[in-house]
Amino acid sequence: MNGRPARRPKTTLVCGYGNPGRGDDGLGPALVARLEEEPGLRGRTDIQTETRLQLNIEDALTVSSFDRVIFTDASTRGRAFFEFKRVRLTSGWSFSTHALSPGSVLALCRELYGKTPQAFILGIRGYRWELEDGLSDKAVRNLARAVAFLLKRLRGRAGG
Numbered sequence: 001m002n003g004r005p006a007r008r009p010k011t012t013l014v015c016g017y018g019n020p021g022r023g024d025d026g027l028g029p030a031l032v033a034r035l036e037e038e039p040g041l042r043g044r045t046d047i048q049t050e051t052r053l054q055l056n057i058e059d060a061l062t063v064s065s066f067d068r069v070i071f072t073d074a075s076t077r078g079r080a081f082f083e084f085k086r087v088r089l090t091s092g093w094s095f096s097t098h099a100l101s102p103g104s105v106l107a108l109c110r111e112l113y114g115k116t117p118q119a120f121i122l123g124i125r126g127y128r129w130e131l132e133d134g135l136s137d138k139a140v141r142n143l144a145r146a147v148a149f150l151l152k153r154l155r156g157r158a159g160g
Helices: 023-037 059-063 102-113 137-155
Strands: 012-017 047-052 068-075 082-086 118-125
Touching (some): 012 137, 023 047, 082 137
Parallel strands (some): 012 068, 068 118
16 A cells, blocks of 8 residues: 555546437437447446436536546538547526537536536437437448447546
8 A cells, every 4th residue: 555545437427418309319319328238338337328308507517526528419510420529618608598518518517516527529420300210321320330439438448
């Protein structure tokens, strides 16, 4: 023993948001569902998953408990199957806002709780947005690629 406290593993929240009743808008929650089925992640106390229809003010409290947050959502543009990028703090939120961006949630987290977890957005390319359950065939293929990418990242972060 060296007298130093043991380092706790860094914690990660994967938060998928979107409306599964609007076609490909359900890509964020679909990614979380796939992660929850993954045997290699079961039993990992350093990774938690949640889904939302949309991000709200209350999510600032949730993300304040984590070292890392990965927001997953459907994307309406881009040629890539998915895009993974760091979330930047976004100013301009208000308490009358009904839905927030990941950057606004992060800004609220810092403002209200003095914490700024490392945050990323995984935007998965979607194509259909009509009122219907289920993902388009192209979105399902993009989802599979995004899941594989994220699993590799999460597995590489075991223990911190």
